[in-house]
Amino acid sequence: MRLATPSGFATEVFLLEAPDKGLLPDGHWTLVGDMRLREAWTGAGMPEPGDALWVTVPEEEKKLRTVIPWLEHWARVPLHRDATVVALGGGVVSDLVGLGAALYLRGVAWQVWPTTLLAMADASLGGKTGADLAAGKNLVGAFHPPKRLVACTGFLKDLPARHLENGRWELIKTALILGEMAWAMEMLQDGPVRFAWVERALAYKAGVVHRDPREAGERRLLNLGHTLGHALEAASGYRLLHGEAVGLGLLGACLLAEEQGLKSFPPDLLDLLVRRLTPLAPLIAPWPACLPLLHRDKKAKRASGHTEEAPATEIHCILPRPGESAIQRALAPRVWEVPHARLIDLLDREAHRA
Known part of the structure; x- marks a missing residue:
């Protein structure tokens, strides 16, 4: 069709x-x-x-x-x-x-x-x-x-199960951009990927790309999960698949949104995210390996007052919100340090519970 x-x-x-x-x-x-x-x-x-x-x-x-x-x-x-x-x-x-x-x-x-x-x-x-x-x-x-x-x-x-899971995270990303917690939780459940999910995600992306083909505004929302995700992917030596890194980045973005004073996420949603991501915990690089990659992210820009020793960059961060569309904020790369630490802590706790 x-x-x-x-x-x-x-x-x-x-x-x-x-x-x-x-x-x-x-x-x-x-x-x-x-x-x-x-x-x-x-x-x-x-x-x-x-x-x-x-x-x-x-x-x-x-x-x-x-x-x-x-x-x-x-x-x-x-x-x-x-x-x-x-x-x-x-x-x-x-x-x-x-x-x-x-x-x-x-x-x-x-x-x-x-x-x-x-x-x-x-x-x-x-x-x-x-x-x-x-x-x-x-x-x-x-x-x-x-x-x-x-x-x-x-x-x-x-397709191997790991690669199906890899792609599922990009579908979950779409639900979180839209703030549709019920759809996100549906996709986080065990079970096969549904054709309708792919259809809906493609239709949404086509609309966004048509309105903003050069990523000047709205299209940046599609980077949800990719800011921290790209850094984790590269810092892992690409042992993390791209979608897996995006999944970790999605959880990190939810935690950062809460750190920024936005609406808290339903505990059930965070629990499902943590459970699905726990097997990836051994592949998460330490924070010092991630920070330089965040400074070099293609969405980063130099802010006034930077020096060679301490580049004061800002980066377009996409922050999800329950029940509402995600928003954009220009933040220093270091804001990801606390979500990175919380992410590791949540996955470690879940691993010990299991």
Whole structure:
């Protein structure tokens, strides 16, 4: 089915059970796909261009150096301006293929066929492409929306349980942005991910992106959980998956909101968050490893009066509120120290109870 999106939205969005070759581009197209999906793709009767690239890209290789050989390959084919690149895989593949499409010939069309729940719920929609630098995540990138997003839920059947959980956190993020505690608690319960949750999260994100395509205001709300989450992810040496780090960041954001004097969260919600996140406790880096990464976050900015020895930065922090939409506040990175400590304490207590 085709998802309803705002009039004039840059990306057509389809949610299907199985892939449909009728949704592939007209004219010349090529593919960059995750090697692990090649058999599933061809087994579903989907065409495989002769110049396709089947790749293996772990999280730590989400770098510019990974994209350059793809650009060279497209130039040798050669790929012309009227061609389309199809990305098949998870968030790392879609971010890098989208970046490559933005760079090649100063921008060629592309489609994204996300195959993980995380990519379906977040990375595939919105036009953000990116690569990581040693200093932090997604510090290189471009806004280059795909022409079409085709999410086939059948690809999720063979996804490991940890990766399904990884994507669930981006869905929970949407509920917390909206302040919908009942929806958040529903998704925090044990049980399978529902198709309707993905549909609703994509529809919400499409509306936000359409109103604020360049992240000048409202779209920053989509960073809920990512401020502390990105720091935890990088400080763990990427042993934390992205969605897991976002989940920890969501709990941290709830705690920070309370520290900032906003409305307290229902204890039942916090208990569910803590229980789901407790297995990740051993992967949480100490605060001194996180603070430098927060200073280098792409949402951070220099404030007046900074010095080389003590950079006085501010960072756009997204604070959730029960029953109301999340809000934005520019705060010093150090405000995360207490929520970081409380997060560790809550998870440790839960681990000892269990």
